[in-house]
Every structure is written in structure tokens, then in C-alpha cells.
Amino acid sequence: MFINRIFYYLPEIELDNRYFSEKTGLSESEVFKKAGMKTRVRARANENTNSMSLQAVAAGEGQYPFDLQSIDLIIGATYTAFDTIGTLAHEVQRAFNIAGARALIVSSACSSFVNAMEIVQGYYATGKTDHSLVLAVENNSKFSIDSDPQSGHLWGDAATATFVSREKMGEKSLRVIDVVSEGMGQIGAGPNGVLLRPTENGLQMPEGRDVFVKAIDIMTSYIQNIVERNGFQMSDVKYVVPHQANSRIIVQIAKNLDFPISNVLMNIEKYGNTGCASTPLVLSENWDCFQFGDLIALTVFGGGYSAGAMLLRVV
Secondary structure (H helix, E strand, O other), rough: OOOEEEEOOOOOEEEHHHHHHHHHHHHHHHHHHHHHOEEEEEEEOOHHHHHHHHHHOOOOOOOOOOOHHHHHHEEOOOOOOOOOOHHHHEEEEEEEHOOOOEEEEEEOOOOOOHHEEEEEEEHHHHOOOEEEEEEEEEEHHEEEEOOOOOOOOEEEEEEEEEEOOOOOOOOOOOOEEEEEEEEOOOOOOOOHEEEEOOOOOOEEEEHHHHHEEEEEEHHHEEEEEEEHHHHOOOHHOOOOOOOOOHHHHHHHHHHHHOHHHHHEOOOOHHHHHHHHHHHHHHHHHHHHHHOOOOOEEEEEEOOEEEEEEEEEHHH
């Protein structure tokens, strides 16, 4: 299957480290040191995962790789759903009059985009879809606690719309060579590592150290495994795209892989941790930089725990 285009929406509110310094009592340099972020983008009060998904799809108007009405599968990926009944997938289906498509959401923390892509792969394998749309979106600010000195400064909001087809469409596409995911609720802090229990409290990371260590180890191994099992070496990889959780995590992954940090694609400094939207957002922002033949290894790790990876070839 092929990723033909990725469009995105970023909200306009921008919060810098001074804001979080005033909220938490930490110095601006301490806030930056924790995760390597200078600013984060945040949704307005009247925005949510449904509305941002609509904006991400609308951003592609005039550039869609195939007709929207030909889409037969819409999967939303999020852990910050605005509505769990009238889901973001259904809202997009309604707004763009996409009749006959399957519509559903998947939630597996920050790995949800890769989980959704693996589900799409299953639909292609059974011949049940030709044109799919994967919406990865998070409204972290709806639930974040900005005064929390441990994790309040981490969160950003964003939405992406990934157009997937059975055959290559357009001048440039990303062929999905492989996609894998795994639930890891049995290891480490597991479901207690990152919490979002809307009826009890906001978005928290009580086991931050465990999340940090597991994220480095698991994303490193997932990159190595997906590259090697497809007959490649790290020297064949042009770009690595890790989940944008923490710049210190990303730098350490590059060191573990002995991979040049200049070819590790990042946007966390500008946008913060945008959850499962972070990796497709990175791909979209760098789309014009990709050259034919480039091999791209993408890896994610999320609370719960969960993990995944994709290996992509620019064709």
C-alpha cells in the first residue's frame, strides 16, 4: 500500500517556556532542559479533535491524490476524542459526504497512528478497501494540567490526514514496506505510566522515568528490527522519524543506532508532544525534501504501553 499525501492542521495559539515557568515555578531553562521544547501549539476553546480533523482534510483541497467520494475506509486515531459516539471519522465522513465508507476510531496512546495504518494494511490484504483515509489528531490541551511541573509543559495539539491507496497515485508516494505494532501493557509501569481519566483528573505522567527509559529502549529496538527483518542495514536508511515525545529521547535513540542526528527528523521544539499526530506531521512537513529511493524508518511509543514502526520507501 502507498501513502500518497499527508495534510495537516496546526492551531494558532503558541505557548513559550516563559508561560510554563510562570505556571510551574521552574525556570525557563529548566523547562527547556526537560524536553527540548521552545514553544507548543494549542487549540482554541472552541476547537476539538473533530473540528481539527475537518481542518486537516480541508487543507488538502485541490491536491487530493484521489476523489474524496472514492474513500471506502476512514480511521481516526486519537486518545483525546471529543466524542466517542459521533467520532472524528464520522464527522469527516459527513462533512465531505463520503458515502459508503467504513468509519471508526482506534486508541492506543501515541502509537495510534501506526496501529491505524496496520489496520488499513489488514483491510488491503482482504481486498476490502482501495482508498483509505487515516486521521491522526490530538487535543492534549483539553486535558493537560499546565501547572504540573512533571509533564504540563509537554503537550501540543495537531491534526493530520493521511491518504492511503492500494496503488501509487501521483508523482511521489511512500510505499509502506512494512508496518508492525504491539501492546506492552505487561511491562514496566504499563497502564500507569501515562494517565488520562477524564472523570478523575487530567493528562498526567506519574511514572515519567519509566516512560523515558522504555521509550528509548523500545523505539531503538523497533527501528533496528523492522530495518533488519526487511533485509536492510541502518546505513541504507536515509531518515529516522521517531515519535516526538522528548528531544532527549530522540537524541539518545540516534546515539543508540549510531545514526546521524542531522537525518533524524524533528519538530518537537516548535510544537511540543502532539501525540499520535506527531510522526505523520513530521512526514508531511518534510514531504518536499524526500527524494526517490529514500528509505525512511518511523517508530512510535505510547503510554499503556504500546509501540510500533513503519518502513517506507519514497517512490
